[in-house]
Amino acid sequence: MAAAGARLPLALLLPLFVTFFASPASATDTITANSSLSDGQTLVSAGGVFQLGFFTPASSTARFLGIWYMGLAPQTVVWVANREAPITGTTASLAINATGSLVLADPSGRVFWSSPQSNMSSTGSPVGAQLLDSGNFVLQGGGGAVLWQSFDYPSDTLLPGMKLGWDLTTGLDRHLTTWRSTGDPSPGDYTFGFDLRGVPEGFIRRDGTVPVYRNGPWNGLQFSGEPEMEPNNSNFQFEFVDNASDVYYTFLVDGGGGSGNGGVVSRFVLNQSSVQRYVWPPGGQGWSLYWSLPRDQCDNYAHCGAFGACDTSGGSAACACVHGFTPASPRDWELRDSSAGCRRLTRLNCTGDGFLPLRGVKLPDTTNATEDATITVDQCRQRCLANCSCLAYAASSIKGGDSGCIIWSSPLIDIRHFPSGGQDLFVRLAASDLPSDGDGSRKKNVVVAVVVSLSAVLLVGVGGFFLWKKLFRNKAGRFQSAQRFSSFDSSVPLTPVQLQDRSKEDEAGQSSDLNVTLFDMDAIALSTDNFAAWNKLGEGGFGAVYKGQLEGGQAVAVKRLSKYSTQGLGEFKNEVMLIAKLQHVNLVRLLGCCVHGEERMLVYEYMENKSLDNFIFDKNRSAQLHWSKRFDIILGIARGLLYLHQDSRYKVIHRDLKAGNILLDKDMNPKISDFGVARIFGDDTDSHTRKVVGTYGYMSPEYAMDGVFSVKSDVFSFGVLVLEIVSGRKNRGMYSSGEQTSLLSQAWRLWREGNALALLDEAVVRAGTHRSSEVLRCVQVALLCVQERPDDRPHMAAVFLALGNPSAVLPQPRHPGYCTDRGSASTDGEWSSTCTVNDVTVTIVEGR
Numbered sequence: 013m014a015a016a017g018a019r020l021p022l023a024l025l026l027p028l029f030v031t032f033f034a035s036p037a038s039a040t041d042t043i044t045a046n047s048s049l050s051d052g053q054t055l056v057s058a059g060g061v062f063q064l065g066f067f068t069p070a071s072s073t074a075r076f077l078g079i080w081y082m083g084l085a086p087q088t089v090v091w092v093a094n095r096e097a098p099i100t101g102t103t104a105s106l107a108i109n110a111t112g113s114l115v116l117a118d119p120s121g122r123v124f125w126s127s128p129q130s131n132m133s134s135t136g137s138p139v140g141a142q143l144l145d146s147g148n149f150v151l152q153g154g155g156g157a158v159l160w161q162s163f164d165y166p167s168d169t170l171l172p173g174m175k176l177g178w179d180l181t182t183g184l185d186r187h188l189t190t191w192r193s194t195g196d197p198s199p200g201d202y203t204f205g206f207d208l209r210g211v212p213e214g215f216i217r218r219d220g221t222v223p224v225y226r227n228g229p230w231n232g233l234q235f236s237g238e239p240e241m242e243p244n245n246s247n248f249q250f251e252f253v254d255n256a257s258d259v260y261y262t263f264l265v266d267g268g269g270g271s272g273n274g275g276v277v278s279r280f281v282l283n284q285s286s287v288q289r290y291v292w293p294p295g296g297q298g299w300s301l302y303w304s305l306p307r308d309q310c311d312n313y314a315h316c317g318a319f320g321a322c323d324t325s326g327g328s329a330a331c332a333c334v335h336g337f338t339p340a341s342p343r344d345w346e347l348r349d350s351s352a353g354c355r356r357l358t359r360l361n362c363t364g365d366g367f368l369p370l371r372g373v374k375l376p377d378t379t380n381a382t383e384d385a386t387i388t389v390d391q392c393r394q395r396c397l398a399n400c401s402c403l404a405y406a407a408s409s410i411k412g413g414d415s416g417c418i419i420w421s422s423p424l425i426d427i428r429h430f431p432s433g434g435q436d437l438f439v440r441l442a443a444s445d446l447p448s449d450g451d452g453s454r455k456k457n458v459v460v461a462v463v464v465s466l467s468a469v470l471l472v473g474v475g476g477f478f479l480w481k482k483l484f485r486n487k488a489g490r491f492q493s494a495q496r497f498s499s500f501d502s503s504v505p506l507t508p509v510q511l512q513d514r515s516k517e518d519e520a521g522q523s524s525d526l527n528v529t530l531f532d533m534d535a536i537a538l539s540t541d542n543f544a545a546w547n548k549l550g551e552g553g554f555g556a557v558y559k560g561q562l563e564g565g566q567a568v569a570v571k572r573l574s575k576y577s578t579q580g581l582g583e584f585k586n587e588v589m590l591i592a593k594l595q596h597v598n599l600v601r602l603l604g605c606c607v608h609g610e611e612r613m614l615v616y617e618y619m620e621n622k623s624l625d626n627f628i629f630d631k632n633r634s635a636q637l638h639w640s641k642r643f644d645i646i647l648g649i650a651r652g653l654l655y656l657h658q659d660s661r662y663k664v665i666h667r668d669l670k671a672g673n674i675l676l677d678k679d680m681n682p683k684i685s686d687f688g689v690a691r692i693f694g695d696d697t698d699s700h701t702r703k704v705v706g707t708y709g710y711m712s713p714e715y716a717m718d719g720v721f722s723v724k725s726d727v728f729s730f731g732v733l734v735l736e737i738v739s740g741r742k743n744r745g746m747y748s749s750g751e752q753t754s755l756l757s758q759a760w761r762l763w764r765e766g767n768a769l770a771l772l773d774e775a776v777v778r779a780g781t782h783r784s785s786e787v788l789r790c791v792q793v794a795l796l797c798v799q800e801r802p803d804d805r806p807h808m809a810a811v812f813l814a815l816g817n818p819s820a821v822l823p824q825p826r827h828p829g830y831c832t833d834r835g836s837a838s839t840d841g842e843w844s845s846t847c848t849v850n851d852v853t854v855t856i857v858e859g860r
């Protein structure tokens with residue numbers, strides 16, 4: 013909930029909303045004991061920020077009493093009184109009754125909502141109920157006493173100044189509850205609030221009980237599950253209070269009461285199963301999503317079960333048992349169902365045990381843990397060692413160095429690794445299970461071993477990657493994201509430095525003075541509003557992409573590479589230079605790069621029409637893509653990929669080809685992006701084993717499972733892409749959830765039935781301009797590309813020829829490399845057992 017996010021641009025501080033909030037002189041912000049508010053009338057807070065009155069949600073006819081931002085359209089409701097009792101008609105009104113309750117009732121006396129009876133013995137009868145500029149609606153007694161306030165009874169929205177959490181003296185639990193749907197404010201299935209058992213943590217729960225997401229215990233600086241939370245800054249301050257009388261989180265923006273006062277408008281909202289932070293950007297036309305939690309599968313509560321740890325650095329969520337543990341149910345684990353978690357290899361012996369450090373993690377569920385903030389971490393270790401039921405310990409605070417103590421004595425649940433940040437957790441292991449050279453020694457960083465015994469190759473592919481990742485994680489990286497942009501105010505002019513290409517030749521063999529611009533970090537930050545959420549174009553396997561505008565007005569796309577790269581500066585620049593040399597009409601042009609500390613960025617030309625997935629998977633926009641355009645796009649992608657594989661001086665395997673990586677220029681010409689980011693390969697024969705970075709759904713089986721990739725893995729992804737363009741459907745990939753079949757198996761089935769045209773996108777069929785022969789050829793080529801055995805798949809040269817040549821005679825495809833119909837009835841014996849590679853059956857769950 014509380015990741016403060018990157019600093020907001022200074023522009024946000026400008027008095028942006030002043031004009032919106034010129035309130036009519038007649039409006040009042042108070043109802044007194046003798047007045048009432050009827051439907052049609054509203055209260056307006058003194059500064060004109062919020063409005064209270066009756067409203068009808070979209071797609072509903074009922075009336076509700078609520079509070080919304082004044083002047084922001086569309087109407088954004090932040091609080092609702094009668095959530096559970098919709099009003100029909102417009103005769104209801106709100107008044108304060110004789111015993112000091114706010115009562116929403118109609119003339120017949122039917123009560124739709126009321127506040128609890130006030131204890132008036134100390135404060136006297138209420139003098140009125142006032143709507144404040146903070147959005148709080150307060151029932152006031154004599155002498156300013158607060159008898160009741162809407163901030164104590166949140167709906168789905170947390171506003172600046174509101175408290176999320178507990179008043180322990182009264183037992184009041186302030187938590188968010190979703191609306192059932194956009195048109196129905198009645199309480200939905202999800203809640204977000206703090207659980208006080210053990211060490212307090214925020215939970216999103218379904219049906220009031222089932223945990224969906226957990227933000228982790230407070231560590232003095234941030235919640236353990238949100239290492240990206242930044243320290244207080246001038247735009248955003250937050251506070252977590254945990255003492256004998258209160259446990260709550262609260263935030264303020266712009267150093268003031270939130271909205272109004274010419275400040276930033278910002279709100280948190282529980283939107284189904286996600287907590288989201290929205291801001292209204294400067295001069296914006298609507299809300300921008302700033303962040304949303306849970307962020308990925310690893311955030312799903314207990315995704316990897318007990319003693320399992322989740323990691324997304326491979327591009328998708330992967331579970332591994334903590335070192336010293338093995339999957340409790342190996343069979344399910346192989347099928348990527350890790351909910352059963354892991355069991356200990358060697359029983360604890362109590363006296364001779366040691367500790368294994370897990371670095372950079374989200375601390376496990378603390379519901380059953382105990383905290384002692386008064387002791388040191390060393391004392392914590394001793395305390396754990398001395399108690400046979402202690403299974404792990406960690407510092408309870410990392411503010412100004414590690415201190416305090418959290419002790420776990422029940423299974424460790426919901427651990428995840430973070431690419432940067434995160435905390436240290438010390439897990440108790442039998443001496444024999446500790447890594448040979450370390451009993452928690454701080455030098456030792458290798459902590460997780462992968463225990464999935466699919467095959468030796470898989471172990472090399474995935475396990476090697478974990479080791480690699482661990483080896484290069486360093487503790488110093490912890491708060492870098494917080495400090496990185498601290499010098500944002502000093503605006504440094506754009507002073508590009510040219511990197512000289514030392515080689516004498518370019519692609520065409522002519523002498524060249526190819527220059528790659530080295531952009532200044534501050535210029536990039538400025539051009540993207542400091543990587544503001546509203547400038548985010550997308551998120552790829554290698555990092556997020558932002559739209560930016562350079563000083564001259566040129567639009568660019570900035571790819572902020574994920575922090576997993578271990579490359580040195582020289583190596584990075586060399587690769588950038590190589591990528592910049594890859595120039596083709598069907599490739600996005602690289603303009604330059606930016607290096608700042610550990611941060612690496614690539615700057616590309618900006619593509620007006622964004623990415624292909626915005627078109628083919630969108631009901632409305634897909635109609636714009638007639639068959640001939642789709643066919644052109646397929647040919648263009650094939651041409652670009654052929655160039656990468658074969659025609660460029662360097663053989664480049666893309667490794668993450670997908671609809672989101674095909675960009676469209678203003679004339680809808682396709683351009684492949686993100687090429688060469690994975691690595692530039694000089695040799696062209698062998699396949700390579702590296703960490704898996706692609707996108708599930710597009711990955712060939714040998715790559716997804718064994719980490720083996722070659723040009724043929726790209727060919728596989730191309731085949732999937734062609735089927736998606738033809739059908740307008742996303743390949744949900746290898747997710748086997750009962751009847752749902754993947755695009756590949758559907759295409760294969762229709763092809764075998766001689767009915768491949770049925771695959772064609774409705775929108776194309778409706779236009780009626782397609783050529784059936786071209787469609788069929790595309791499907792056949794695509795199926796050839798997705799065959800299971802890499803050797804069976806054609807090279808891109810053959811693919812390109814086959815697509816462009818109507819008279820080409822094509823071989824019959826064999827079954828595709830993935831089936832999701834495992835277990836479903838099949839008349840074809842060969843087909844029903846095709847989900848195997850290396851004699852191991854694997855189902856991979858798609859990463860969203």
Ligand SMILES: *[C@@H]1O[C@H](CO)[C@@H](O)[C@H](O)[C@H]1NC(C)=O
Pocket residue numbers: 044045046139
């Ligand atoms: C409300 O009405 C009562 C009786 O008419 C009167 O005594 C009281 O002063 C009024 N209160 C306010 C706040 O106007």
Ligand SMILES: *[C@@H]1O[C@H](CO)[C@@H](O)[C@H](O)[C@H]1NC(C)=O
Pocket residue numbers: 109110111112113115123126127128129
């Ligand atoms: C005022 O409203 C509360 C809540 O509905 C109710 O319990 C109470 O009896 C009401 N008082 C009077 C005098 O009607």
Ligand SMILES: *[C@@H]1O[C@H](CO)[C@@H](O)[C@H](O)[C@H]1NC(C)=O
Pocket residue numbers: 131132133134
């Ligand atoms: C009302 O307030 C008085 C004085 O603060 C207190 O003595 C009394 O117990 C309270 N009554 C209730 C029902 O809370």
Ligand SMILES: *[C@@H]1O[C@H](CO)[C@@H](O)[C@H](O)[C@H]1NC(C)=O
Pocket residue numbers: 232233243244249250251252
């Ligand atoms: C942020 O500032 C507020 C107000 O100055 C303070 O109460 C709070 O503790 C600070 N929060 C953090 C995390 O330092």
Ligand SMILES: *[C@@H]1O[C@H](CO)[C@@H](O)[C@H](O)[C@H]1NC(C)=O
Pocket residue numbers: 253255256257258
């Ligand atoms: C707990 O913290 C809150 C906010 O800082 C403060 O108002 C309250 O008095 C504190 N309670 C105790 C018992 O220290």
Ligand SMILES: *[C@@H]1O[C@H](CO)[C@@H](O)[C@H](O)[C@H]1NC(C)=O
Pocket residue numbers: 281283301
């Ligand atoms: C909920 O989230 C979706 C997708 O992020 C967004 O379109 C929608 O507007 C959100 N609803 C609210 C009430 O913020």
Ligand SMILES: *[C@@H]1O[C@H](CO)[C@@H](O)[C@H](O)[C@H]1NC(C)=O
Pocket residue numbers: 361363364365443
């Ligand atoms: C526990 O381990 C220690 C050291 O390895 C050993 O000396 C001791 O005998 C073991 N105790 C049991 C009960 O196995």
Ligand SMILES: *[C@@H]1O[C@H](CO)[C@@H](O)[C@H](O)[C@H]1NC(C)=O
Pocket residue numbers: 377378379380422423425
């Ligand atoms: C906490 O302990 C209870 C009772 O032993 C157990 O049912 C529950 O699963 C535990 N929860 C966690 C998160 O360890």
Ligand SMILES: *[C@@H]1O[C@H](CO)[C@@H](O)[C@H](O)[C@H]1NC(C)=O
Pocket residue numbers: 382399400401402421
């Ligand atoms: C050991 O830890 C358990 C669980 O936290 C606790 O109940 C028990 O009192 C502890 N024993 C000692 C001797 O501290």
